[in-house]
Amino acid sequence: MKNRIPYNPSLIEPKWQKKWKDSKIYTVDLDSKDKKNYFSLTMFPYPSGDLHIGHWYAFTPADSYSRFKKMKGFNVLHTQGFDAFGLPAENAAISRNINPMKWTFDNIDNMRGQFNLMGNSYDWTRELITCTPEYYKWNQFFFLKMYEKGIAYRKNGAVWWDPIDQTTLANEQVVEGKSERSGADVVRKMMPQWYFKITDYAEELLEMDDLGWPEKIKHMQRNWIGKSLGTDVDFKLQKGNKIISTFTTRVDTIFGVTFIVLAPEHDLINEVTTEEHKEKVKNYIKNSAKSSEIERTSTEREKTGQFTGGYAINPMNNKKIPIFIGDYVLGTYGTGAVMGVPAHDQRDYEFAKKYELPVDVVISKDGKITNDLKKANESYGILVNSQNFDGLDSEKAKKSITDFMEKNRFGKGTVTYHLRDWLISRQRYWGTPIPIFYDENENIIPVDINELPVVLPEAKEFMPTGQSPLTLDEEFLWFDHPKYGKLRRETDTMDTFVDSSWYHLRFASDESSKVDPFNKERLKNWLPVHQYTGGAEHAVMHLLYARFFNKVLRDLGFVDFDEPYQNLYNQGVLLKDHQKISKRSNPLAPDPLVKEFGADAVRLYLMFLGPWDQGGDWSDDAFNGITRWLNRVWDISTRDTDELISNDENNKDFEILINSTVKKVSEDFERFKFNTSISTLMEYTNSLSKIWNAGCNNDLWKESIIILIKLLSPMAPHITEELWGLNGQEFSVHNQEFPSWDDQLISTDTKTIVVQVNGKVRSQFDIEGTKSEEEIFEMASNNEKVQENLTGKEIIKKIYVKDKLVNFVVR
RNA sequence: GCCGAGGUGGUGGAAUGGUAGACACGAAGGACUUAAAAUCCUUUGCCUUAGGGCGUGCGAGUUCGACUCUCGCCCUCGGCACCA
Numbered sequence: 001m002k003n004r005i006p007y008n009p010s011l012i013e014p015k016w017q018k019k020w021k022d023s024k025i026y027t028v029d030l031d032s033k034d035k036k037n038y039f040s041l042t043m044f045p046y047p048s049g050d051l052h053i054g055h056w057y058a059f060t061p062a063d064s065y066s067r068f069k070k071m072k073g074f075n076v077l078h079t080q081g082f083d084a085f086g087l088p089a090e091n092a093a094i095s096r097n098i099n100p101m102k103w104t105f106d107n108i109d110n111m112r113g114q115f116n117l118m119g120n121s122y123d124w125t126r127e128l129i130t131c132t133p134e135y136y137k138w139n140q141f142f143f144l145k146m147y148e149k150g151i152a153y154r155k156n157g158a159v160w161w162d163p164i165d166q167t168t169l170a171n172e173q174v175v176e177g178k179s180e181r182s183g184a185d186v187v188r189k190m191m192p193q194w195y196f197k198i199t200d201y202a203e204e205l206l207e208m209d210d211l212g213w214p215e216k217i218k219h220m221q222r223n224w225i226g227k228s229l230g231t232d233v234d235f236k237l238q239k240g241n242k243i244i245s246t247f248t249t250r251v252d253t254i255f256g257v258t259f260i261v262l263a264p265e266h267d268l269i270n271e272v273t274t275e276e277h278k279e280k281v282k283n284y285i286k287n288s289a290k291s292s293e294i295e296r297t298s299t300e301r302e303k304t305g306q307f308t309g310g311y312a313i314n315p316m317n318n319k320k321i322p323i324f325i326g327d328y329v330l331g332t333y334g335t336g337a338v339m340g341v342p343a344h345d346q347r348d349y350e351f352a353k354k355y356e357l358p359v360d361v362v363i364s365k366d367g368k369i370t371n372d373l374k375k376a377n378e379s380y381g382i383l384v385n386s387q388n389f390d391g392l393d394s395e396k397a398k399k400s401i402t403d404f405m406e407k408n409r410f411g412k413g414t415v416t417y418h419l420r421d422w423l424i425s426r427q428r429y430w431g432t433p434i435p436i437f438y439d440e441n442e443n444i445i446p447v448d449i450n451e452l453p454v455v456l457p458e459a460k461e462f463m464p465t466g467q468s469p470l471t472l473d474e475e476f477l478w479f480d481h482p483k484y485g486k487l488r489r490e491t492d493t494m495d496t497f498v499d500s501s502w503y504h505l506r507f508a509s510d511e512s513s514k515v516d517p518f519n520k521e522r523l524k525n526w527l528p529v530h531q532y533t534g535g536a537e538h539a540v541m542h543l544l545y546a547r548f549f550n551k552v553l554r555d556l557g558f559v560d561f562d563e564p565y566q567n568l569y570n571q572g573v574l575l576k577d578h579q580k581i582s583k584r585s586n587p588l589a590p591d592p593l594v595k596e597f598g599a600d601a602v603r604l605y606l607m608f609l610g611p612w613d614q615g616g617d618w619s620d621d622a623f624n625g626i627t628r629w630l631n632r633v634w635d636i637s638t639r640d641t642d643e644l645i646s647n648d649e650n651n652k653d654f655e656i657l658i659n660s661t662v663k664k665v666s667e668d669f670e671r672f673k674f675n676t677s678i679s680t681l682m683e684y685t686n687s688l689s690k691i692w693n694a695g696c697n698n699d700l701w702k703e704s705i706i707i708l709i710k711l712l713s714p715m716a717p718h719i720t721e722e723l724w725g726l727n728g729q730e731f732s733v734h735n736q737e738f739p740s741w742d743d744q745l746i747s748t749d750t751k752t753i754v755v756q757v758n759g760k761v762r763s764q765f766d767i768e769g770t771k772s773e774e775e776i777f778e779m780a781s782n783n784e785k786v787q788e789n790l791t792g793k794e795i796i797k798k799i800y801v802k803d804k805l806v807n808f809v810v811r
Numbered sequence: 812g813c814c815g816a817g818g819u820g821g822u823g824g825a826a827u828g829g830u831a832g833a834c835a836c837g838a839a840g841g842a843c844u845u846a847a848a849a850u851c852c853u854u855u856g857c858c859u860u861a862g863g864g865c866g867u868g869c870g871a872g873u874u875c876g877a878c879u880c881u882c883g884c885c886c887u888c889g890g891c892a893c894c895a
Contacts, residue, residue, distance in 0.1 A: 176892090216815055216890085223814075223891060230895080248895060261895095303893075328893045338895045347893050418894055536889080573889095608835075610824060614817080622823060622836045629835085631850090676825070679834035686834090754830050759876040761830050799875050805829050809875045 007634035009598025013718045017116055025732055028077050028123045030508065030522050038074035039526050040066040041504055041565075043534030043542070044128070047082045049107035051114035053581060053588045053606075053618070057574040060603040061612050061674055062533045063120045067714035068669045070121070071738035077526060078121050079507040081128030082108050085136070085496045087165060087181065090430040093462045100430045101458075104131055114591065119599050119717045121734070126507050130499040135506070136432040137453035138517045139498050142549075144435055144446050145556050146196065152424075154436075154444060156192040158265065158331065159423055166464030167427040168193055170495060171420045172224070172541045180541075188289070194434060194492070195421040198548045202227070202417045204562075205547055212567035214613075217539045224540040226418025231402045233339060233411040235260060235312035238320060242271050244312055247334030247416055250344065251405075252397035254316050255386040256362035258352065259340040260323045261305060264288045265331030272323050274309030281306050281325060288327040303328045303351045315410040316401075317387065326351060334416050342376065349376035362386050363394060422545065424495040429459050429469040431493030437479060438488045445484055456493070468492050500542050501549035504529050504564060523559055532565035535573075543568070569672055572615025574606075581618075588618060600716035601627045607674035607715060629682055630719060633712065636688050637705050637723045645695030654700050655745050657687055658707055662741040665711045674715065681712060702727075707739050755780045756807040757789040773800050780806040 020026065042062040045055055066078040082104075089100035108129065115122070128135060146152035160169045164184035168191065173180045198205075202225050208218045230249035237244065244260060262269060264285045273281045284306035305326030312323055328347055329338050342352030342359045352359055359373060363381040380394035389397050405411030425434065433454045435447035447454055457476045459469050470476055470491035481487045502517075508526035510519035528550075543565075550564040574581065576588045593602050605626040609616030661684045668677035688704060705727060713720035713733045724733035753776060755763045763785040767776070777798055780786060790810060797809035 219815065220890060226891095226894065228894070246895080250895080301893080328895095330894070333894045341895090345895070347895075350893095416894075539890080608823090617823060619823070619836075625835045628850090675823095676834080679825075682834055752830090756829085756876075759829095759874095764830070797875055799829090801829060805876090807829085807875050 004638050004640075007631055007719065009600060009718065010595065012722045013117075013119065013594075013599055016718050016721045017119060019721075019731070020734075023731070025734060026078070026121045026123050027125055028075065030077070030526065032075055035073060035075040037077065037526050038069050038531075039077045039504075039508060039529045040069060040531045041079065041507070041529045042532070043538065044081045044083050044500070044503065045111070046086055046088070047084050047104055047107040047111055048088060049110055051111050051118075051590065053590050054574055056118065056590050056602065057606050057616070058534065058571055059115075059120065060118060061571065061607050061672070063118070063122075064603070064607065064674065064714040065531070065533075065669065065672065067121050067717065067734060068738065070734070071710070071714065071736060073737065076121075077123065077126075077508060079126045079128075080115065080120070080122040080124070081503065081507070082111070082130065083496065083500055083503075084108070084129050084131035085431045085493075085499055087428060087430065089131075090428060090462050093430075094464075099458070100462075101131070117591065117594050117599055118603070121717070128503055128506055130496075130503065131430070133453045133455050136456075136499070138502075138506070139432040139494055140435040140447070140452050140454055141449060141517060142502070142553070142556075143494070143498075144449055144452075146552060147436075147446055149556070151197045151200065151552055152194060153197065154192055154194050156190065158188050158190055159193055160186045161189040162186055165428070166466050168423055168425055170423045170497070170541075172422075172544065173495075193423050193425040194436075194490075195423050196548070196552075198422045198545075199417060199419055201548050201551050202419050203415075204551060205419075205544065211563060211565075213565075214536075214568065214570055217536060217543065217568065217570065220539040221544055224419060224544065228416050228418075230334075230414060230416060231398070231405065231411055232335060232414045233405065234315065235321075235339070236315065236410075237268075237272060237323075238311040238313060240271065242268060244268060244272075244323070244337050245335045246337045246339045247414065248339055248341075250341065250394075250398075251401050251411070252380075252383060252389075252392075252394040253341040253344045253362055254314070254339070254401060255383075255389075256341040256343050256360045257314050257319075257321060257339045258342060258358045258360055259321055259348075259355075260312050261326040261329045261338050261340055261348075261351065262308075262323065263329040263331035263336040264325055264327050266325070266336050269308065269325060272308045272310030272312075277307060277309035281308055284325060303347060303354060305351060305355065307355070315405070315408070322357070324351075324355070332420065333418070343373060344376055344378055346376040346378060349373070360385065422495075422548070424498060425492040426495055427466060427468045427492055428464065429456075429462050429493065431496055432456070432498065433470070434490040434492055434494055436490040437481065437484070438490065439484055440486075440488075445481070445487060454489075497542055497545050501545045502553065502564075504532075504546075505553075505559065518558060520558075527559070528561050528564055528566045531567045531569065533569045533571060536570040569613065571612050574609075574616050574618060576618040578617055593623075597623070597627050598630075598718065600719045601630055604630070604678060604716055608678045610675055612672050612674060629685070630716070632685055632689075633708070634719065634723070636685055636692070637709060638726055639692065641698055641701060644692065644698055644701055646698060647695030648697050650691065650694060651697050651700060654691060654696055654704065656748060657684070657691075658700075658704050659741040659743075659745040662707065662711065662739045663743075663746065666738065666741070669714070678715065681708070684708065684711075709733060710736055710739050751803040753780065753803070754805045755783060755786050756805065757786060758810060759807060762786050762789050767803075776800055776806060781808070 042059055066076050070076040084104050089104045092098050092103045093100045130136060143152050160174050162169050162179040162182055162184050164182040165179065169179055169186065174186050177185060179186055206222060206225055206227060228249055230247055231251040232245050232247055233251060233254065234243045234245050246260065269281065303326060305324040308323045308325060310323040311320045314321055340348040340351060342349040342357065343361045344363055362383060362385045363377065364384045365381045383389050383392050383397050389401060392400060402413045433456050435452065435454045437445040437447065439445060457473055459473060461472050462469050468491040477489055477491065479487045479489055505518055505523060505527065509522050546564045550559060553559045554562060576586050579586055581588050590602055605623050608626060661680055664680045665677045709720045709723050710733060717734060720733050749768055751767050752764055753767055754761055763783045765779060765783060781790060790808060793810035795808055795810050799807040
């Protein structure tokens with residue numbers, strides 16, 4: 001017996017990591033044409049300084065999938081980088097007086113080492129760090145191109161303000177009235193800010209039919225964009241000739257309007273308010289500004305308002321209707337004014353009851369009028385009390401009334417979106433400087449594209465004051481322009497979501513170019529990203545922004561495809577012992593686990609936990625199962641075949657086992673079902689143990705081991721590389737072709753037929769070769785167990801599923 | 812409130828119209844050991860009068876046959892929410 005080496009991951013893992021690096025096996029030739037290209041990308045991390053288990057859960061299955069694709073014959077680009085701008089660096093600077101650049105780069109160095117422990121297949125020569133001028137220069141470049149086209153613009157308006165982080169936020173970054181990042185209750189502020197005109201692309205962003213994305217994400221994006229078809233109806237003021245435009249999706253209820261409500265921010269409030277109501281209206285506006293946005297948008301809250309003293313005229317019937325202001329109407333949606341139809345809108349109903357306004361029913365289920373409403377009837381029906389539109393159903397009435405209004409020029413069909421333009425200004429330091437100057441009259445003067453990058457200067461003061469820290473840097477702030485003289489620089493920086501909106505393009509493009517952001521030829525060969533993976537929390541932020549950016553870059557002529565990510569897969573959330581993983585209460589750090597059990601075991605266990613998209617529940621106990629199995633894999637793959645008892649009787653079954661295992665593992669990989677591909681491999685090794693004990697053909701055994709190593713190699717790269725060598729194979733297993741299977745070798749001559757009586761399993765038997773249906777019924781009914789259940793009963797139906805099952809239906 | 816995903820042994824999960832519980836954990840028993848650990852073997856859904864009966868959140872339905880399809884309800888998680 002040979003002296004066998006035990007499995008020692010802490011010895012072999014660093015060895016192979018070094019060898020892979022030295023031999024550059026993961027460096028991709030972007031211009032190679034001999035294979036089909038496959039770009040496998042996973043959302044890059046923020047360099048927090050620690051690669052935690054959640055990162056492993058996101059990255060290792062994606063790495064395994066990329067390795068699988070490589071073995072399947074693709075030229076795979078799998079890259080990694082760091083989303084390196086953002087507040088934590090700045091907060092570290094504030095609390096610990098560390099330079100944000102140094103903090104970030106120290107963290108990156110540390111994380112690279114942690115990434116290395118994973119045994120990844122990233123092409124690190126293509127690493128990106130977004131806080132470097134070589135990278136963010138292109139943010140500025142795109143910004144200026146977008147400014148030229150009017151897609152980037154500056155506007156003074158109401159914005160969301162995060163009082164903890166002391167900066168404005170985009171709509172998408174406000175969740176339930178709180179800052180998505182800091183959790184602070186956001187407030188409204190009026191300030192001039194820079195925006196990207198994402199609303200111009202609202203309609204195109206809704207087109208997602210061809211995207212291989214989870215329906216859930218598409219759904220969330222559609223909801224966020226929030227398209228709704230309706231009608232703008234113009235109400236003339238009773239006094240003067242100004243017009244209040246209201247947006248409604250239910251223009252069929254126009255004859256039921258009994259009041260109008262304006263948002264407290266509405267432009268015409270001063271116009272409509274009469275002298276005697278001025279004071280009350282002013283107070284109402286003041287109070288509603290005081291109440292937080294959460295209070296204002298709570299559905300539970302009682303509706304409040306204030307009569308303005310003014311009246312408007314319903315253009316359809318010339319009725320005089322009172323104008324209120326009320327903060328249940330949002331200034332940011334539609335026209336900021338609504339027509340109140342209490343009979344057919346629950347919110348308007350509540351408002352009407354409170355202020356004792358009439359409730360006029362104009363829609364009825366059966367054409368008859370019922371007046372004792374307990375709540376609004378919001379369903380469609382037949383129009384009543386609606387002059388010559390009486391009798392029409394809601395659907396038709398909407399169209400006819402809108403047509404009528406368009407003809408008479410007091411209304412028109414419109415489309416409204418929930419989506420707002422993307423506010424990108426941030427009053428913080430650690431981000432891309434917005435490349436803009438202002439002259440003394442606040443005129444905007446864009447930085448010359450040839451002068452890019454506008455380098456973010458080293459700052460001394462980071463305290464968030466509501467003004468960008470760059471304001472304090474006099475040297476940065478003032479610029480002597482050859483043409484315009486003394487100019488003030490924009491001191492706000494860009495939202496970091498700008499950085500991640502196009503990074504995938506940069507991974508595949510020529511990073512050496514100083515003139516163009518991308519190498520078009522390479523983009524053509526590598527994009528869109530074939531497979532993107534990451535968390536669902538980015539559904540309406542990163543994933544929407546990146547789609548928008550792609551369309552803008554297409555219209556600017558930089559890319560010639562419509563979507564950035566062809567296929568998307570969302571991993572679930574990893575728990576530990578049914579709880580959220582947190583550093584304090586139930587920590588789960590990968591580094592010590594790797595030290596003790598090896599990266600392969602951690603990788604495998606993360607994939608074995610359950611289906612990747614549904615998340616998983618880590619338990620230290622269950623983790624033992626994987627380390628035990630890896631030891632068995634090691635044991636079985638290092639046996640001395642001289643000790644194998646030769647036996648050719650089970651050759652056929654052995655071949656079936658090998659082929660069906662290859663098939664199942666391959667198919668599971670394609671579907672991201674890593675958990676079942678591992679359990680299939682476990683069954684395979686269990687069978688191999690039994691086969692060894694029974695004795696088998698020596699060549700088949702050797703083949704079965706080579707196949708085991710190959711099948712396992714994408715998921716457990718280190719142990720398989722070692723076993724590959726120990727089995728006399730040339731470096732590297734990761735450059736091998738993934739095994740293929742022969743369907744012919746899987747189908748057996750022997751089939752097991754299950755016999756049911758009334759759908760209950762009573763027996764089973766084996767058949768050889770092909771048998772006729774008659775023969776099968778014959779064999780089935782002769783079975784002793786089946787007989788017991790058939791005697792004294794009448795067979796009324798016989799079901800036969802070929803090679804599988806017989807069912808006797810008896811009475 | 813609306814939309815989406817899900818609910819299967821003691822636990823993680825498998826099976827997407829055809830033998831429910833693969834695989835793994837845990838547990839029990841055994842082998843090896845002075846002993847323990849490790850490893851290996853056996854058993855392991857529940858009830859049981861030992862012949863069976865019951866069983867995939869609950870209740871109906873479709874079907875020869877339902878974890879799987881349909882309808883209603885309950886619960887958990889995620890998203891959206893005064894969007895006119």
